[in-house]
Amino acid sequence: MKVIVTGASHGIGQGIVSRLAAQGCTVGMLARSEAALQDLQERHSTTNAFHPYACADLQDPNATATAIAKLIGELQGVDALINNAGVVIRKDIFDLSLDEWHAMVNTNVNGLFYATRAVLGPMKEQGAGHLINISSISGKFPLPGGSAYAATKYACTGFSQSLFQEVRDFGIKVTTIFPGSVDSQSHRHDPDADSDWKVTPEEVGQACWDVLNTRPGNCVSEVEIRPLARPPKP
Numbered sequence: 001m002k003v004i005v006t007g008a009s010h011g012i013g014q015g016i017v018s019r020l021a022a023q024g025c026t027v028g029m030l031a032r033s034e035a036a037l038q039d040l041q042e043r044h045s046t047t048n049a050f051h052p053y054a055c056a057d058l059q060d061p062n063a064t065a066t067a068i069a070k071l072i073g074e075l076q077g078v079d080a081l082i083n084n085a086g087v088v089i090r091k092d093i094f095d096l097s098l099d100e101w102h103a104m105v106n107t108n109v110n111g112l113f114y115a116t117r118a119v120l121g122p123m124k125e126q127g128a129g130h131l132i133n134i135s136s137i138s139g140k141f142p143l144p145g146g147s148a149y150a151a152t153k154y155a156c157t158g159f160s161q162s163l164f165q166e167v168r169d170f171g172i173k174v175t176t177i178f179p180g181s182v183d184s185q186s187h188r189h190d191p192d193a194d195s196d197w198k199v200t201p202e203e204v205g206q207a208c209w210d211v212l213n214t215r216p217g218n219c220v221s222e223v224e225i226r227p228l229a230r231p232p233k234p
């Protein structure tokens with residue numbers, strides 16, 4: 001299976017890449033950090049599977065389209081796109097700067113749209129494909145102290161659920177994933193705090209693999225994945 005993953009360089013994206021590569025997928029990786037992508041490529045490529053990468057800023061529609069076209073070319077096709085890249089800034093409206101707001105909107109909403117558009121042509125033509133959009137529990141329930149981030153994740157949810165209705169007749173599946181707290185390492189408030197209670201990035205990758213393996217006529221449209229334990233009391 002040929003799968004493109006955005007935001008592959010860190011956190012949840014890395015976990016998705018590692019699970020899919022272990023399952024025998026060829027993974028096209030997209031992000032801005034070339035050194036991290038190169039490292040992942042070296043770690044996961046084998047004599048039988050080479051995982052290409054492309055560097056692009058998802059805030060730029062042309063750079064995104066070019067990078068995705070390059071990955072589709074190197075993969076010689078695309079079966080699925082996992083829209084995982086995102087900027088997570090958990091601040092309330094009094095503390096969030098305009099630059100932070102624009103970074104979240106431009107990446108989490110515009111970037112999601114640009115990347116999706118870049119794969120839909122080939123998927124429509126082949127009459128098959130799968131879009132997996134990583135929303136968040138904060139794209140379903142209010143997040144006090146993170147209103148701007150939640151707004152972008154609600155946008156992801158609305159886009160994803162509506163897109164399902166627009167593309168299903170072309171044989172294209174859409175799955176919205178709603179993770180709770182994931183130990184992506186990037187967002188630990190305290191690097192020494194216990195994060196074992198959280199979902200791991202690889203477990204989100206496993207959820208992606210599971211939904212990619214439903215039979216052609218069956219689409220798992222939503223998945224909520226949460227830690228069983230509640231956050232430890234401060």
Ligand SMILES: NC(=O)c1ccc[n+]([C@@H]2O[C@H](COP(=O)([O-])OP(=O)(O)OC[C@H]3O[C@@H](n4cnc5c(N)ncnc54)[C@H](OP(=O)(O)O)[C@@H]3O)[C@@H](O)[C@H]2O)c1
Pocket residue numbers: 006007008009010011012013030031032033034036056057058059084085086087088107111134135136137178179180181182183184185186187
């Ligand atoms: N962590 C959680 O608890 C949690 C829970 C629910 C949902 N989520 C969602 O899961 C996704 C990943 O989160 P994470 O925790 O893994 O975050 P992360 O560790 O900060 O990773 C974010 C990824 O997105 C990429 N990215 C960010 N801005 C980009 C841009 N402009 N262009 C291209 N790539 C960009 C980053 O790569 P570069 O910096 O190399 O470009 C990185 O690979 C996000 O959509 C987030 O909303 C996270």
